[in-house]
Amino acid sequence: MTTLADPVPGGRPGDVERAGALAAELSGRGVRGVVLAYVDTAGVCRVKTVPTGKLPAAAEWGVGMSPVFDTFLAHDSIVTTDVLGSPDGDLRLYPDLDALVALAAQPGWAWAPVDRITQEGERHPGCSRTFLRRLVADAERRLGITFRASVEVEWSLGLDSARDGAFVPAVEGPAYGATRQVGLSDYLAELLEAFAQQGVEVDQLHPEYAPGQFEISVGALDPVGAADRSVLVRQTVRAVSARHGLRASFSPAVTGQGVGNGGHLHLSAWRDGGNLHSGGRGPYGMTADAEAFTAGVLARLPALCAVTAPSPASYLRLRPSQWAGVFTAWGRETREAALRVVTGSEGHRDRAANLEVKPVDLAANPYLALGCVIAAGLDGIASSARLPAETTGDPVRLGAAEAAARGVRRLPESLAEAVEEFRKDELLRGTLGPVLADAVIAVRRGEIEAARGLDDDRVAAAYRWVH
Template identity: 65%
Template sequence: MFADRMGEGGATRAEELAGRLRLDGVHGVVLPYVDTAGVTRIKTVPVARLPRAARWGVGMSPVFDVFLSDDSITATDRLGGPDGDLRLVPDLDRLTVLAAQPGWAWAPVDRYTQAGQAWPGCQRGFLRAMTERADAAGLGFTMAIEVEWALGRAGTDEFVAACAGPAYGATRLVELSDYARDLLSALDAQGVEVEQLHPEYADAQFELSVAARDPVGAADDSLLVRQTIRAVSHRHGLRPSFAPSVLAGRVGNGGHVHLSATRDGRNLFTGGPGPHGLTAEAEACAAGILDLLPALLAIGAPSVASYLRLVPSHWAGVFACWGHETREAALRLITGNAGAEDSAANLEVKCVDLAASPYLLLGALIGAALDGRRRELRLPPPVTGDPARFAADDLAGRGIRRLPTSLDEAADAFAAAPPLREALGDLLADAVLAVRRAEAQRLRGASDEEVAAALRWIY
């Protein structure tokens, strides 16, 4: 129970933290979580109420588990009505003073029932449970989520690019040098380890990569990075979009996941007898993800706009295949430079985006990996080059499937994937399916341009 977990020592710590926050000039604490549609929802408390929030939580209705991205509500047999309440309990270990929002701190929450039991629809709790399931099998996962965003001018719902330079061009950084500096400074002050920041392909698009860490920490980092990008952008008169499709017909924003697994401290994605140095255990984990990839799109590409991004020959990974350093494959095995394989070798999942809840996505990927390990799956032959060059018969002969081309198809695949339902549990799996079906229905018949415009500033 959440009150018990605080105890006398925890209550004392919360009081001490509140005192330090006051000395730092902090007046309020943001308590965020991500709903099933991938939208970050929050409550805030004054610093003086932080100890009480940490001991007893802050109220929030369970109906948000079936909110859609436009704030309308769908339902399952257990969710969607006006009854009930949950408690948002901040994780004090992740309490962070927000460098780009003076006077504010931030702490992600776990959700509990009023009786103090873990809420089965809590996505952060789900990711923690999947991490613990992997730990019990002797596997330690490390993960990271790349963040891509298109930077527009504030004051309009249209997208007006904030800079004019070419893809990956140095001129973009020159135009937005102060902005990029302030972003790096804020993330550093918040303890986020940035590995790269660079201009990307699409108009005014940037990408930021952070260091890999434990799965819950990686999901928290993804949330904090986006909070910081929004705040820094606002201070510069800019507006970021993390949507999968900002402008229809153009390259969209991905949210690629990098993952590796260790046993007894050894990276299992290198030094093995399998293809490109995979150990049998890592190969089985990768094969499990590959096998469930169509169903995983309902979690990792959860928006109607996601399927405007998933276009062949755009490095979005729209075919269910894998390859060594092959950027058109949905799964890209990265082995790293010679001599650095032990720290660098990992699997990149390319077909997912930032409309996804990071907690749901990372937990589902671990669940798929563990399912592949349980079944001792093996990978098919790797792909080189662009799979789109093959005719349909050739693709079928090579065992390569086109991933779902719509949210409806992804939802159908998810509904037919028992391993994912077992991992998520009935309440959370039903919420995912209901929200995906309703999102698909509400934008049915809309043009690509209308879909992009409707979701441009949601994520």
């Protein structure tokens, strides 16, 4: 469970004492340093580290870091907004002690996500973790709705010995094939052991479709916890990969052609202990609120792409007939639809039913992605939205008239198109607030300029090892 309260200068009641006890425990286990991690607007995990003995000081007064990183591009160029991107100012990083964990694959290190506040003790309007925590807390307070979420993590595993940053698959074999599992048996077993030691519940770990590609599915948590877990999973995959002479890429596309890496979101809304996606009278057992939530997300998918598919490389992945979900369509267990309604097996639906959002990749900041998707769904509930007709099969096969009648249209085919949709969406921009919304637009436009003139192969190469 994640900490629900904002940090304050001097520490929340009991935090400093607790941090001292945790530091002593970690030191006794040989942990020498703590990684303080957050994700910037470009989807890059940025860190500072402190010696383990300084954890109480971090809990009391935070650790300094410039706000300029909110407008860093993926390759560390800096863009500006009216309030971000200058060399001025400082923020304080406060670790969430509830989420602190010793890193099994990095002996001597622990890890914790952070919230960022100003030196005056005010919330930083660019902190995506604080944004998500406050959004879900408000939904619970106003509507009595809580959420369970998880982020699928796909990665392409290459040989670290490959020259000039090339991608050479670490293992041969067919999609989902036993050959891949056997070939990297020790690697995969070490991953499972590391996750078990870190308290990460693994549901599935398997070879995926593309060359050298794998996927892990983990247990659902509250949205902030799910975003934290997504960041921790990637930290762990990178570390275990390095120990085996391998290199993991979570980029949406490691090559100019073929199937890329997704980061599908799974979400379910709950009230009074009941799953709103099961036991209702709507499509496939959805309650009216679950249907309205799904319809709200569907209606805003084009604008959401600026947050969920935020890299020029994202649009190498978002291609028809590759199970990426590139049309505004929904369907039960329809893997070509952007929204896949997952009912679960008979007898398990009250716990398993959820909504999968497919046009999402791991260049996305998971806190922003989950927050904006939830905001879109909550707007659907507020307007009592209803779903259009379900789409089965591949939406690309629909004729123009039928697609128009169903409201099925192609999602943005470029980051520029997605940014324009986002710019016009007052709800999403208003939910993020002007500082975060302007940062999203500025960073995306910066990435567009950085990739201008590059062909698909060069775009893939440029972002291959960033995420």
